[in-house]
Structure formats: structure tokens, C-alpha cells
Amino acid sequence: MSEPVAPPPSTPRELEIKLAGPQDLLERVLRSPLLRKRTQSRSTTRLLHNVYFDTPNSALRSQGIGLRLRKQGRKWIQTIKRERAVGAGLHDRGEFESAVSLRLPSFAALEGSGFQDTFAYLELRELLQPVFTTEFRRSTRTVGWGEVLIEVAFDRGHILAGEVAPLCDLELELKHGEPGALFMLATELCSRFPLRLENRSKAERGYALMSGEAAQPRRAHPASLDPRMKPCEAFSAIVNECLCHL
Numbered sequence: 001m002s003e004p005v006a007p008p009p010s011t012p013r014e015l016e017i018k019l020a021g022p023q024d025l026l027e028r029v030l031r032s033p034l035l036r037k038r039t040q041s042r043s044t045t046r047l048l049h050n051v052y053f054d055t056p057n058s059a060l061r062s063q064g065i066g067l068r069l070r071k072q073g074r075k076w077i078q079t080i081k082r083e084r085a086v087g088a089g090l091h092d093r094g095e096f097e098s099a100v101s102l103r104l105p106s107f108a109a110l111e112g113s114g115f116q117d118t119f120a121y122l123e124l125r126e127l128l129q130p131v132f133t134t135e136f137r138r139s140t141r142t143v144g145w146g147e148v149l150i151e152v153a154f155d156r157g158h159i160l161a162g163e164v165a166p167l168c169d170l171e172l173e174l175k176h177g178e179p180g181a182l183f184m185l186a187t188e189l190c191s192r193f194p195l196r197l198e199n200r201s202k203a204e205r206g207y208a209l210m211s212g213e214a215a216q217p218r219r220a221h222p223a224s225l226d227p228r229m230k231p232c233e234a235f236s237a238i239v240n241e242c243l244c245h246l
Contacts, residue, residue, distance in 0.1 A: 014094075015179055018200075019189065021194065025195070029170065030043075045140075049070070049135050078100045079096070133159075138155050140152065148177035159209055161210035172186060223238045
């Protein structure tokens with residue numbers, strides 16, 4: 001198996017914060033004046049069916065890579081993601097999407113993605129198989145102020161991995177502007193509603209359901225520090241680890 005290969009700088013970056021809570025609470029959030037006064041587009045709703053692929057020993061998961069095929073209408077979209085960082089509900093990922101003709105991974109579509117070396121091994125390709133699915137309704141709208149644009153997505157449905165688990169969360173994805181704007185909006189929402197930050201992606205929850213992993217307390221980990229860091233960068237890394245532990 002290949003060693004993890006970081007996506008090149010040109011790989012699109014996805015920055016989002018996930019917020020979780022009961023469905024009725026999230027519906028109240030969407031109706032709140034805080035979002036309504038900043039809404040810049042009508043809400044649209046669509047049904048999304050997603051199939052996640054990996055090997056029997058979760059080789060992709062071990063490298064922090066997620067491979068997903070999503071059905072949108074009559075089209076299938078292949079998405080590959082690698083988590084760069086996650087903390088305080090913020091997910092920072094490298095992401096590469098391409099349209100495919102079948103409900104099967106397309107390795108030809110990976111050319112130029114930064115992930116092609118990972119999938120260059122025939123053994124890995126042959127072992128890939130569907131491991132779990134998610135199906136949910138997604139309602140999206142765009143909110144903004146100044147130079148900031150954020151997509152607000154409300155997802156409700158289920159994860160299927162041998163057993164079924166409910167899925168209900170709110171995603172705030174930065175489309176334009178500074179990342180701090182995501183925290184500002186999330187902080188405002190959490191100060192008005194009893195929401196909680198969700199550090200687990202849908203893929204992580206699918207893997208946990210598939211393997212029967214029970215939720216465990218998270219122990220503190222050493223902060224990822226480097227002697228070349230500036231003091232403010234080191235401080236940020238330490239605080240981020242504290243937030244993850246919290």
C-alpha cells in the first residue's frame with residue numbers, strides 16, 4: 001500500500017463547521033431571524049444517496065481518505081476527501097470531485113487530483129468495495145454579509161451499515177470570505193440555541209456504525225508542534241488540541 005500523499009495546493013479546499021441537535025431544534029434555527037435576515041438565496045431541497053468505498057481492512061480510512069459516490073438526480077458524482085484538520089467542529093479538507101458514468105469508482109477520473117498515487121496499486125483497486133451508505137434530504141440556502149458567503153445545509157436521514165442510525169445535522173460551509181466568519185456565525189447560533197459542535201464527519205459515523213465502535217471518551221493528545229512554527233501558530237495548535245479534547 002502507498003504512503004499517504006498530501007493533495008497539491010491546487011486541490012479545492014473545503015472548510016465547514018458541523019452543528020448537531022434534534023430535528024425540531026435545527027428547524028427552529030433555520031427559521032430564526034439571525035439566519036433569515038442574512039439569507040441571500042431561496043432554500044432548495046434534494047434527496048442525496050451516497051455510497052462509501054474502502055477495502056475490507058479500511059486502507060483508505062487509515063490514510064485519512066474518504067471515497068464516495070453520490071447520486072444527484074440521474075448523475076453520479078465521485079468525491080475524494082482528505083481531512084487536513086478538525087477541531088472545535090471545524091473540518092478542513094482537501095476535496096476533488098468528478099462526474100462518473102457508473103456507480104463504480106473511476107480511477108481515470110483521478111488524474112491530476114493529487115490522489116492518483118494512492119490508487120495506483122492494483123491490489124488496492126481490486127479490494128475496494130461498498131462499505132456503507134447514507135441517504136438524506138438536504139435543504140440548502142446561502143447566507144451572507146459583507147464579503148462573506150456561507151452555505152447552510154440542513155441534513156436529515158440515516159446511515160446504513162448493517163444497522164441503521166439516524167442522521168441530523170447542520171453544516172456551515174464557507175464559500176467566500178475569511179474562515180473566522182464561520183466561527184462567528186456558529187458562535188452566534190450556539191449562543192441562542194442549545195446546539196453542539198460535531199467533530200465527526202458522516203463518513204466517520206458510518207465507519208463507527210459498520211465496526212460497532214462505541215463512543216469513547218477522548219484522551220488528550222500531544223499538540224502537533226514544529227520548531228519552525230511562529231509563536232502564534234504554536235499557540236493556535238495547542239488551543240486547537242484543547243478544544244478537541246473538550
